[in-house]
Amino acid sequence: MYTTLILNGRRCLVLQKWPNLRFAVSLVQNVSAFSNPFSSASAAADVSPPQDGRKGKTFNVFDLVDSLDLTRKLAESISRKVSSDGKGDPDSVLNLLTSNGFTDSQISSIITVYPRLLMLDAEKSLGPKLQFLQSRGASTSELTEILSKVPTILARKGEKTISIYYDFVKEIVEADKSSKYVKLCHSLPQGSKQENKLRNILALRELGVPQKLLFSLLVSDFRSISGKERFEESLKKVLDMGFDPTTSKFVQALHAVYQMSDKTIEEKVNIYKRLGFDVEDVWGMFKKFPQFLIYSEQKIVNKVETFLGLGFSRDELAMMVKRFPQLLGxxxxTLMKKTEFVVEKMNWSLKAVASNPAVFGYNFEKRIVPRCNVIKTLMSKGLMGSELPPMSLVLAITDEAFLTKFVRKYDDKELVAELMTILTKGRVS
Known part of the structure; x- marks a missing residue:
């Protein structure tokens, strides 16, 4: 058995031993989202597949997540959590899930959302919870579907709490399948945290908030969905601002507004006014990135000082923040690393960076560095002339568009293979 997750069986892997895990896989450094169609053989061919105790056959390490698109950051995070915890037996957890009817794709989804499940004690913690749900009449198909959607239910303590959340999710799933509104009733103490949470989540469901967001809120500890009058007031404000309930920004705005009184919001707006922003600008940025309004004045000032220290003018900073307020987060x-790379390594101007502030939101190792190295390689070979392409043309386009424009256009297969190697290795040069 193994416990790492990778992208579509395309990425290189290395096996390594962990104290409490029979088989483990970790991502090779500098992996990119690009696949290399010119490699002579899959990297997996050099990895001896572990024996799969679950099904009694040789099991390829790519099979479990062949349809799961994990980022390198997430895969490494899961690996660190499992290897450093030293508790439980991940192998036993995976075997337990399989024996209870969970498919490989469901297990992949569960581990992605709730990697700490691998650290639970299969015999003393996870097993009894699954048995309890089955004893209440949950069929295998129902159990696997519900827990695949909301695996963090298994993190809850107490049979009553697990029952309440499980039944709630089940009713929502069944109601949405039939496309009929179902009045969900639960015998909970009036005014209790759980009663408020279920009522508020139902209100959000009626507004069109998707299942994925609803269920994340259900098992969260956010105060914004556990209140009553305050929740209703915050919800009205967010709706009046025009946020779309089907988007994650709606939920983010609800959290932000709930946390702050009207006086606090006014004080936050005044901070940005002192920095030269109009009130309209502030609320325009809030629509793009609700979290920015909860930042402390000191954090905002520190960001301003960072940008001024990098050589940007106050006018350029204001323009960047209006266009891409996420950079304040x-x-x-990160701001210094990305700026220094595109300016010093690539020779784009600060003005070009100011005109493309979304660059601060791009993944440095997987997007910025590999693409820039391809451009530098082409220029060094005299294939692009001496003029550097616009930053937006290199970094803002999709992966497929980049491949088409800067890689696949060449007839030289050796050159294309070289460029693909640069992309897949993502090396910094």
Whole structure:
């Protein structure tokens, strides 16, 4: 058995031993989302597939997640959590899930959402919870579907709490399948946290908030969906602002508004006014990135100082923040690293960066560095002339568009293979 997750069987893997895990797979450094169609053999061919105790056959390490698109960051995070915890037996957890009817794709989904499930004690913790749900009449298909959608139900303690959340999700799923509104009633103490949470989530469901967001809220500890009058007031404000309930920004705005009183919101707006923003600008940024309004004045000032220290003018900073307020959430280290790379390594101007602030939201190792290295390689070979392409043309287009424009257009197969190697290795040069 193994416990790592990878993208579509295309990525290179190396096996390594962990104290409490029979088989494990970790991502090779510098993996990119691009596949290399010119490699002579799959990297997996060099990895001896572990024996799968679940099904009594040789099991290829790619099979479990052949349809799961995981980012490198997530896969590495899961690996660190499992290997460093030192508790439980991930192998036993995976075997237990399989024996209870969960498919490979369902297990992949569960581990992606709730990687700490692998650290649970299969015999003392996870097993009894599954047995309890089955004892209440849950069929195998129902059990696997519900827990695949909301695996963090298994993190809850107490049979009553698990029952309440499980039944709630089940009713929502069944109601949505039939496309009929079902009045969900639960005998919970009036005014209790759980009663408020279920009522509020139902209100959000009626507004069109998707299942995925609803169920995440259900098992969260956010105060914004556990209140009553405050929740209703916050919900009205967010709706009046024009947020679309079907988007994640709606939920983010609800969290932000719930956390702040009208006085606090006014104080936050005044901070940005002192920095030269109009009130209309502030609310325009809030629509793009609701979290930015909860930042402390010190954090905002620190970001301003970082940008000014990098050489941007106050006018350029204001323009960037209006276009891409998410950059205020980036660490100063990230802002400096990306700016220095595109300016010093690629020779794009600060003005070009200011005109393309979304660059601060792109993945440095998987997008910025590999693409820039392809461009530098083409220029060094005299295939692009001496003029650097616009930053937006290199970094803002989709993966497929980049491949078409800068890689696959060449008839030289050796050159194309070289460019693909640069993309897949994502090396910094």
């Amino acid at each position: 980036c660490s100063s280290e």
